[in-house]
Amino acid sequence: MEVKKPTRLAALQQWVSGARYLLCVDLEATCDDFPEGLIEHERDLYQLQVPRDEMETIEVGAVLIDLQAGGQLVGEFGSFVKPVLHPRLTTFCSQLTTIEQADIDGASGYVEVAGQLRAFLAPYVEEGVQWCSWGDYDRKQLLADAERLGCEAMLDPSAHASLKRWHAKVYACRAMGLKSAAGALGLQWLGTHHRGIDDARNLASVVQRMLTAA
Incomplete structure (x- = not known):
């Protein structure tokens, strides 16, 4: 996939330069x-x-990369989250x-x-951590969870970027799903789609490919 808008790529690279670390996040x-x-x-x-x-968050997957080390993987965080309003998972979900069901029955709540x-x-906050997801859904969901519970959002919404939007701008293409974008960039999908930690790992791969694109 060829970069069609170098100025957009430069703008993305400028945004990520505001912090040393980028947390790639996916929620279920x-x-x-x-x-x-x-x-x-x-x-x-x-x-x-x-x-x-x-809807309530039931899984958080996050992969931290070091932008000063070429997007090197620093660590991963994954956790199930116990829902409150609808504690029983639907068959569709x-x-x-x-x-x-057993995964969330034994999970901690949102605040924990x-x-x-x-x-x-x-350990990474002092040198700056920003976060991204594929689209705005994850940011909005964390805010909705926090507002419902009367607590602080799990991640700062002002430090967020939608890589889905940036991808469409950089490559001058239609907005697409994460799996389609990974394939278009020549990346092999790893793990199970619609699982938080697996999607976060694949998002990190997409970010690394985009930031190093010519």
């Missing part, structure tokens, strides 16, 4: 979907087990993510996992 959340075959007015009447505005993530990042 409680979810449900409409049965196949429903027409529009039937969807309006159908009650999802997990309404879109009640389990099939999509491969996360099982946020503390664990901050402890993981603590």
Whole structure:
């Protein structure tokens, strides 16, 4: 995949230069979907087990890379998160993510996992940590979780960038899913799609490829 907008790439490189470390993040959340075959007015009447505005984070995957060392992997953080509003996973959610009920039944809550993530990042904060995800969903979901619980967001929303948006700008292409973008960049997908830590690892690979593109 060829860089079509070098000025956009330079802008991305300028943004990441604001901190030594970049945390590549992917979340999974409680979810449900409409049965196949429903027409529009039937969807309006159908009650999802997990309404879109009640989705909760159930997995956090994060990969930290050192931008001053050419994007070298520094460490990984992964944790399940126990949901509150809808503690039972839907069949759709389990099939999509491969996360099982037992995984979240034994997990810590959002506030506890946020503390664990901050402890993981603590040695690197002095030299600066920014974070990215594929799209704005992850940033918005962490904010929604925090607002619902009356606590601080797990990650600073002001230190976030959507690599999905940057990818579309740099390569002058349509916005696409992470797996499609990885393939377009010649990267082999590793792990299970829609699992937080695996998606975060693949996101880190995409970031590394983009930042070193000519």
